[in-house]
Amino acid sequence: MVMHRKSAPLIMLWMLLLPLATLHARPKDSGPYSATRAYYQRLITPAKPDIAGLRLFFTLMPKGGDIHQHFTGSLYAENYLEWIQREGCWISKSDYSVITPKDTDRLKDTVSVKNLRSNRAMSSDFFTHWSDKDYANHYHDQLPPDAQFFNTFIYFSKIFNSNRNYYREGLLKLKERAKNENVQYLETMFVSPGYQKSDPVFDSRARSGVINIDNKDFRTLLDSFLLGVTRDTLFNDRVHQYRELVESSRKGVDDENFILRFQSYVSRNSPPSVFFSGLYTAFYEADKVNGVVGVNIVSAENDPVALGDYRLHMQMFRYLKEKYPHIRTSMHAGELASGMVPPEELKYHIAEAVSVAGAARIGHGVDIAYETGALSTLMRMKEDRIPVEINLTSNEFILGIKDEAHPVRLYTGSGVPVVISSDDPGVSRNSLTEEYVLLASRYRYSYDEVKQFAANSIIYSFLKKDEKERALLLLQKKFTEFEGRIADFARRK
Template identity: 45%
Template sequence: MTMKLTAGALLALAVAAQPALAKGPASGANEAATSRHYASLIAGEPKLAELTMFFTQMPKGGDLHHHYSGAIYVEQYIDFVDKQGFCVNKQSYRIETRKEVVAAERAKPVAERSCLTGAEIYADDHTWRELLQRWSNKDFANHGALQPPPDRLFFQTFGYFGPVSNSNFHEGLQELKKRAIAENVGYIETMFKSAPALPNPDFDKQAAANAGNDAALEAQLAAAWAALDQDPGFGKSIAKFVGTVHESAEGIDDERFTMRYQTYVFRLMSPSLVFSSMMAAFKSDLASDKIVGVNIVGQESSHIAMRDYALHMKMFRFLRAKYPDVKVAMHAGELALGDVPPEGLKFHIDQALVVAGAQRIGHGLDLVHETNAPAIMKKMRDEDIPVEINLTSNAFISGIEGANHPINLYRKYGVPYVISTDDAGVTRHTLSNEYVLFASRYKPSYAEMKKASYASIRYAFLPVAEKQRLTRQLDSRFAAFEARIAQFAKTAKQVH
């Protein structure tokens, strides 16, 4: 199934798609003064230091494309290593979890140890810096050592800190909350944890045989769904999973900050594991008011992700029909020219929207290569489906930035968007920095930047009452922010 749009309709779309004004409250003179001050910061060569100060203080409604494990900084993971009594091998930089090995290492003099505690890693500058370059992108662009391609480095980081990222959930969430409050972010919707999965070799064989037969595949999915739905062990694993989310989330929400959780399926697994995990994700969403959506993750250019992409979209279509109240956001089109053969760039966003029914698109980088790009943008505009923009991640992983990034195309044709971080711990940045990059590269008005902040509440997978509460909170924060900036700008003018 595809979408078609004539050249004439495309022209009409381009004319009609004008930037909307901010949806925040009118704050009169303070808002006008803030707008003028901001305009002075992006005029000519952008004043990056002042823009950083501006956006650090500016309220940012939420972060909607956010990975829990990738958001935590290396330093926090090192603390978790010590807390759990593990050590880090200083040759492989991987976490050693076997108690007998850790005990044997700690019995040795420090100078003879090959597996170090956190304090010992910090004391050994060479080991610490080498570890940073494997567990994050630190120093990738400012030194000349041999290093892997950036996309490989990015996706491999999760294997290094994985043994501690899958525990200490509550402490990790508290750290993310503290950091969000410090930079005036009121809401995070994090991709927290993958749902449980069950292998089924027979399912895998059938999926391969039914790849080109939608009716046969639909029957196969229906049979697998019915079997899993009646499987008590599968049901218990889902209940345990939901319990983990609730236990981890205890005490995170308060009057200053709110967090909700997406569960996700890893697209690099066998078809039976993907389908069962996807089904568990949908059922978990219905079982919990903390879980608000389902996603699919994993390097989109990898062999299995490309081979099974259409299959995964059909799985989403099937499960969305079974569970129509579950919200779906989807990594789609996180591809650049050369990542895959050209034909692999032609359909990912299209199928995520038309087949899988995605309600938000993560990244959407390959838009300009997609066969139905004009119709994709029309559908997203008409149906109010936003794209999640991750500028730092897109530049590092895919090499797409500046004029090569499709954000201006989305903006030109009226597609809604939100600004988000992706994996700020791995790429060592903040949501404020994403706003700085957006403002300095594309020079939107203050009204558009303010609208982007409100959009991150508008498009959150939250009940209406919760969105209204967070919007009122954002109104109050913007009023206070604009009053401060108006006074600051006035004082700065007097000094000059």
């Protein structure tokens, strides 16, 4: 197996940290590790796995990091209601959006948070708008699942616009939840860069002709537009504001047992000029702002703009990766299913994210089995150690993909590194613990494999090398303690 030169030493470090029994297990192995492995095996062996037992097991098990997580979608609607009440805002009765005192034309159609909470029917309806709660057991007019999921994000931004202190408060809530379920690292998609430059002429030219940075005219077009961005005083103002927000929000959050880092990101459903200016700003911030460790591309991949401009976006990533080769990218790619888009749109997204855009990690990667070059892509992901971030709950809700239809076994069977992540636990009303429960109960991965998935969340994170090494040492310490507790519990049963 060929290992990417940057990840190979860390993988070897993790292997050295594991107990010898992990690498050379024998039926008569004794000790906490073997007892834990045997106990876990008993939980997943029956025809119907012990779900309650698995929940207890994974609640206690150290899970390393959660490295595919959207900040605003990770907070629960209850958190937002608390802030809405604190700010003296209201909720619209018609669409459940946030109404501020400045929205004078809409104040009549509102309800206070207190009255919303006391009205059971209205409160229930609120949660079905602000999250996926009760979606499956309500038989009434509903949005398609993907629209339901992505529409929830429309509600969140107004709260942060009213009081930026909620960014820090929200991060502290996520830290508390992470530590409660034995997660030591969060790499969250925090906020978008805040700068965009609209240019209809650029939009037209970027979408016509040869879309490839090897083409002189296309590269010149990008060069010229980027020069205008860097000369815009608003660009520097937005970068400065972003730096201040990041620094104030993360101050004092890290401790000896917990690390928080951010990804900047850009929406894929914007005109080319808006997308490219935002993408450049995201790369610039990842280069200049402490705590910002990578760049991502987000929003619905099946949106008409996202589909029409997909190859354009990949070339823009490639262009900026040339300018910032040290900036790492985790890219939502292949978050698609058969019937959601025309068949030809299932043929190339993951391949281009890997081979053209130079993605260091792939988010979701669900449509891999439909891709024309899937065998080559899987081999490259294996050889270059490009992991896939698996999000079982959101894949089931948005795409209807679950159980044997999910490609997680295809990835692990091909030797591609896998990371288990939560995506948007506030919207999905789930947790990283529950993702592991689904993984174990559906696919019966061994304890050693599950343990490796946890380690992968650190090995393939965007932390610096020395930070990863310390984090792996901490993870091994936590596993030693965990296995001691499980072994003792198993003996007492």
